[in-house]
Amino acid sequence: MSAKKSERLVNLAYLLLSSGRPLTKREIFNGIDGYRELTPSGQERTFERDKDDLRAQGIEIHTRKASDEWGAADTYVVERSEFELPPVELTEEEAAVLGVAAHVWDESGAAAQTTMAVAKLRAAGARIDAGTVGVRPVLGAREPSFEVLFDAVSAKRVVEFRYRGGEVRRVEPWSLPYRNGSWYLIGYDQSRAAPRCFKLARISTPPRAVGKDGAYVIPADHDPERSLADLAPAENTDVALVAVRTGHAPRFTRRGHLVESPVPLPPGFDCWSVPYNRHNDMVGEAASMARDAVVLQPTDLREAVVAHLRTMLDPVEAVVAHESQEQQ
Amino acid sequence: MKSTDQLGRLLTLVPYLQANPGLTAAEVADHYGTTASQIVKDLNVLWYCGPNNLPGQQFDFNMDTIEAGGPIEVTNGEAVRRPHRFQMTEALALKVALAALEPVVPAAQRAVVRSTLAKISAVSGPAGGVAVQLASGSDQTRDTLARAIEARRRVQLSYDGLTRGSTSTPMVDPAELIVRDGYAYLRGWSLERQSWRTYRLDRVIDVVDTGERAADHGALPDLGETWFGEEAGHLVTLTLSPRAAWVTEYDPVSDVDHLDDGRLRATFQVVDEEWLVLRLLQLGNGVEAVEPCQAADPARDAARAGLQLYSSLG
DSSP states (O other): OOHHHHHHHHHHHHHHHHSSSOEEHHHHHHHOHHHHTSOHHHHHHHHHHHHHHHHHTTOOOEEEOOOGGGTOOOEEEOOHHHHBOOOOOOOHHHHHHHHHHTTTBOTTTTHHHHHHHHHHHHHTTOOOOOOOTTOOOOBOOOSTTHHHHHHHHHHTOEEEEEBTTSSEEEEEEEEEEEETTEEEEEEEETTTTEEEEEEGGGBOSOOEEESOTTOSOOOTTOOHHHHHHHTSOOOOOEEEEEEEETTBOHHHHTTOEEOOOSSOOOTTEEEEEEEESOHHHHHHHHHHTTTTEEEEESHHHHHHHHHHHHTTSOHHHHHHHHHHHHHO | OOOOOHHHHHHHHHHHHHHSTTOOHHHHHHHHTSOHHHHHHHHHHHTTOOSSOSTTOSOEEOHHHHHTTOOOOEESOTTOOSOBOOOHHHHHHHHHHHHHHGGGSOHHHHHHHHHHHHHHHHTTOOOOSEEEEOBOOOHHHHHHHHHHHHHTEEEEEEEEOSGGGBEEOOEEEEEEEEEETTEEEEEEEETTTTEEEEEEGGGEEEEEEEEEEOOOOOOOOOOOSSOOOSSOOEEEEEEEOGGGTTHHHHSOEEEEEEOGGGOEEEEEEESOHHHHHHHHHHHGGGEEEEESGGGGHHHHHHHHHHHHHHHHOO
């Protein structure tokens, strides 16, 4: 935005804010240098654009229609109560917390927005310290689509993007849960006519905002916190019996419990009942612990782990290993 | 995210300067996340602004002093005492920051974070839109460690580390609690390894404050931009089939090449050999190639050992 335009917009906002009564276009155009130097049609066009720009900044210029009888002109006003940040009384401790909060987002996230929010609180008289030295950022957003989606969720703007290299999806963003270092988008997928969850890391084209702000309503019962809980791994539906070397494989033992072994185990090994829900994930997980944990049951899981491990050997060695297994 | 928002600053600077008199352009720039020269440009725009354009009623600044680095004085600002209210994204960003802080601050501060969040929500409309969960370990773990750090005491951890997926009990002089990518970590000096180590808090099963004084190990080294742990590692490039591509979303990659039909070539910095063994075991033939090829040898040995164990048990 050019300095000239910024100047005109600031003057427009402040004139209407401070005038104490609604103003006509004539009073506005005569009262601001940036308008006086324009032609009449230029003034009209500029006024419409300026109203849009101020609206984008969160400032609404209301039109008061004149009654036709007197041939009076329409007037315009900015409501002080809509414009001003309401008073906020903060304790010293709360101000200190805000000083820390100012550094929570890193540059890839929403640091600029937080900085501006804290600057506004300072402008309202809050005494917020620069924050403890050495506080490190806590929230970031490596996903390039974050910025557009963060704005879209705030402004209720429809977005379009390709997901996982597939077709274009048109989505009404509802919320952005963040879990395990990854951002997700929950919203209404217009192409599927149903709510969907997207992992931002898998959005394959930069999301484009389409249409106006406030284009849809977020359902009253949509709870971003609950969506977070929904992202947690699904219930475990299967159970494996695993022989574990004592003191090892905490990934299994922390979610399982000790049971009687179906087969005799050598000293130093215990039998654990370990829940899981996805066969393929469990195969990978068990393979990674194969030096210290052996799946006893179910048989198809056990065989899958063995086959998986064999793919890591060269083909000849794999055949030899298979044959020696067969001989056991 | 970049702030292109000169207009946003212009609509808050005059009230800000009246509420915070005597600051220099550099100090103001710090609070607005911009440069001193940008603030001076902003003031030069505001110089032509005011509540109306009647003579003598425009905002006035001591520009010569300001440009020389002196404290800013503003006159004729009385009509605009209060700043513009929060933009939706500003309120959202601040509220999320506060919500993210709650689990990671010491117990005594949590109520303060909540009351702050309530006050901000009261002046900014309904919350929501962003929900954040940070895996920060148990409250007790965090609080014990925070107290030990402050009192400079040695601790003993029960830790489910990566190494052979077993539980270890390291003695650590704890230095700092940090959060990265949604996980909280303890940085501390490991007495066994005689070096700085990082421990993920959700893998710390227990912490015991030994009561002994921690030793001085010098300054904690900077983590730096690329967060790969405490030691320099070596680079390994994996060619991944589409079903193994998910790894690049979870592990720190320095480089990803998208090949045909969904395959990827991704370069990882390996500081812990065990991490690479575990990943290769987990991915199996989802990893189509490893460069340098010797990097795959320990994993191959581990696969052999695993197969041995499978043939001897069950």
